[in-house]
Amino acid sequence: MDVSCAFPTALSSPDDIALAERIGYDRAWVYDTPQQSPDVWMTLALAADRTERIGLGPGVLVPSLRHPMTNAAATATLAALAPGRVAVSFGTGFTGRRAMGYRAITWRFMDAYIRAFRGLLRGETVEWEGARMRMLHPDGHAPARPVDVPVLVGALGPKGDSVARRLGDGLYATLSTPDFMTEYDWVAYLAWGTVLDDGESPDSDRVRAAGGPGWALAYHGAYEFGGADAVRGLPGGDAWMDVVERTPEAERHLSVHSGHCVELNEADAAAWSAGGHAMLRDATVSGTADEVRRTIDDLAAKGVTEIVFQPCGPDTARELERFLDAARAAAPA
Structure with missing residues (x-):
């Protein structure tokens, strides 16, 4: 199982991602939550400049926040800054919409958006909002099309599963583990929690x-x-x-x-x-190192291929190090 990390995008995120690379994480995802965060693409560009190996991507983009051309151009830019390291995930908008008083977008809109986004990266002329458009970047302004970047879809129910099968390269899941996860080759699962020290009280x-x-x-x-x-x-x-x-x-x-x-x-x-x-313990991946290992093994059995851990609290290094040690000790998927 790949072991990745996630951050609620902050001014410290580029340095946090560089730290995660040094510790040994496979990928870093950052959230698209403009009501409480700096811009996700600026943050990823800074992280690309400060790292060499770790995968990078927004997890998850909320389509209604930007025109598909804007996200396609930003994706192409990041792919040029961090070649071979970029993946993109899309979701219907939990924090990215509900925290601003909106409901989630429809899966019909998500389907149309991802089709336009992927078509633009392929260099195609697409139709959006009744207009025909394509990426017109001259040489030196973006990578040559097609720009091949994997796309994950944040799907937990049958409608999202259908979109992910048609248009995605995998799933980006959190909070629940739908049965259909086992049918995908790439399932990133976002989790929170902490590894307790021996004898540490869970309400410390x-x-x-x-x-x-x-x-x-x-x-x-x-x-x-x-x-x-x-x-x-x-x-x-x-x-x-x-x-x-x-x-x-x-x-x-x-x-x-x-x-x-x-x-x-x-x-x-x-x-x-x-x-x-x-x-x-029920709501997060928390417990002793052995308990965290067993939880990760259980997630692997349910189809998770990439555990994505978001550290919290004042000691990011401690949280990243302890979780990675526990995850690496888990049984192979």
Whole structure:
């Protein structure tokens, strides 16, 4: 299994990716979340300049945020800066849309977008929004077409699976493991968590900082997909909802997604303190090194070929090193 990392795009991400390369990670993905992050393509370009080997890519691009020509041109630029190292993944927009108050895009739109994006990289004339267009970059302004870059699709249900089979080179998954994952040759699975030291309490301050942001996704996701009742069914869910519901409904998404994948927001902290931390091992890849190894082995058996770990907390090097040691000790897929 490949062992990769991911970062919620930050000003430190290029240096973090260079660190991940030195430690031995195979690929680095960064998020396309403009409401809370620097530009994903600028960040990847800086990372390309500071690295030599590690794979690079946005994980995941949200189509509605940019015209397909813009993402195609940016992809071609990164492919020129880091030849042979680039992959691109697309998703319907959890943080990248819901944190701005929008719902996810439709799979029909995703299908059309990826077709246009891939056609542009092949050097074809495509139609988008009723207009005919193609990449017109002269020599020296972009690599010659075709630009061959793998495309992964963030699919968890049958509609996404259908698009991924038609237009993708693999899956980019998180939070659940659909049965159809075993039918793909490339499945990148995004995970959060932390490797506990021997005897370390799962509700320690260090674990809270390193494992908490990933754990909090259980509440963010339950709220977005199941509503308040789904959250209140979780340990500490009542405390979480009590904080969130203090925000007017029209702006409640701002409260829900504050600190998303980076730190605990006020609602997350309330849920953690109310006993929600007991769900850490169920919601993230956390535990002793042996427990993390067993979880990764289980993911491999379900079809995952690339585990993608996002470190959290103040000690990025510690999190990257400990997770890689555990992952490398896992049984071969």
